[in-house]
Amino acid sequence: AIVEFTGGFLGQSLALVSDSGHVLTDVLAVGVGILTLRLGRKPHTARRTFGYHRAEIFAALINGSVLIGAAFLIIFEAYLRLRQPPTVQGPLVLAIASIGLLGNLTSAGLLSRSRRTNLNVKGVFLHTVGDVLSSLAVIVSSLIVIFSGYLVIDPLAAAVIGVLIMRSAYTLVRDSTNILLEATPRQMQLETIAKTIGSVDGVKGVHDLHVWTITSGLYALSGHITVDTDSISQGSTIVEHIEAKLKESFGIEHVTLQVEKETLENIQEHESSTI
Template identity: 35%
Template sequence: MDEQITGKRFLAVTVLNVLITVVEIIGGLVSGSLALLSDAFHNLGDSFSIVLGYFAQTIANKPETSKRTYGYRRAEILAAMVNATFLVIVSVFLIIEAVKRLQQPTHINGEIMLLVAVIGLVANLLSAILLYAGSHSNLNVKATYLHVLSDALSSFAVIIGGVILSFVNITWLDPVLTIAVAAYIAYEAWPVIKQTVTILMESAPKLDYKGIEQDLIQIDGVTAVHHVHAWMIDEKRIIFSAHLNCHDMKLSDVEKIYQQVDKLLNEKYGICHVTIQAEYHRGKDEEFFDTNVDEENLIK
């Protein structure tokens, strides 16, 4: 199945989330369930997030231009960060409200809570199925998928609470369920935030740099490697640049080395874009990474 999620699927998921929101707001007000109202506002945010994710995907597919030489792929990274950050903020808000409810418990109508939660679970599961295809290969879709999946989990938790409250009036159950679901949502969203920040800060991707250095030096004609930089445009595309010290040779022979470097870095390390500067003696004594900063002292 295509990694890109179609506009029709995004539209279907958005419509489902809007319908769930309306039903859960009504059900939450009638039943008095904080967990149900929390899930309703969560779904309302999801509708915005899904639309944002769709437009980000559309923008990301635009071709490179003279103003955006790497294209617009980071639009999806920005959308993923916004979506995941929103999830964490919502989770904190839900926990605060749940703690207040623990201090001032209210009666919950378990039957209404159960019925509405079942409707929400079915709709959220349908949405998750529609988004599942692209959730493993795209951070933007993954963030949107996590929104929907967390809603499904929330609905399932509310169902359990509704079943119990239909028979026993446990005043603390509804806010405790809310806290548990909110904590899970934040737990799932945090890694997405960390990864998007890593990409936007152009941090070095996790590569075997020592292995890269050894492999490049093994290429016939290469004597040293320095001034290395590596960063990511999105979660799949790694950019790499380096200076190679080579034997004194013709430019046509240097091009053959370039071809070997491109093939090596692409096939063995998954690097999609390589920029190499060939040099004879200049910079030969420089370090592999071009930095004069003591990173440990900088962190301290």
């Protein structure tokens, strides 16, 4: 990041300076990611019954927010330079951007396998992919400057980098915010889950159903089920069957269900809605 920033400053390239700033946020993201992974391994306590799993989500939200702020600054500076483009030292910018591209490709390859199971790792991976695209944009713009002398291409490339950064950051902020608001996971449909529970023998109804994400890949569910009078004594067995089905079908491992005896009153209360 320091080499790219110095090269961008000396070469008058906003695109390269923008790329260096993005790399610096990656370094911070990796540091926060390592810290939250360590926190996540700490045991649960009586005060923090879910442990420190949400530390990962907070870190992802911070990473995304920082990226959005950086993207706005890059786009604004690109606008100013479009009005009065400085002289860019194409060969210097090309050499430094090429070195940066090799490093970014290596980092992206190392992170690609873990990005689907951890939101914070996904955030770092998105940072790195953005760096790869940024380096490519800088290389292309420097080649255009070298062969055509078209200086406007550098702030244009910086603006493209800013847009790419903002797009990745928006996804990260959206996902982490949904988890903190305990929204139903994007890949799950509450109606489908309710029907799955209702398909278990002995279950007559489902209501007050909630599904949320504790941290990446760790889901929880709570709700009420009604059973007929003859099945109330088998409530624990029915719940065990539901837990097995939810784990197999949706990957939900933390299940809390209240078993209620079916009466005429609760039939009328919940017959119009199962959720």
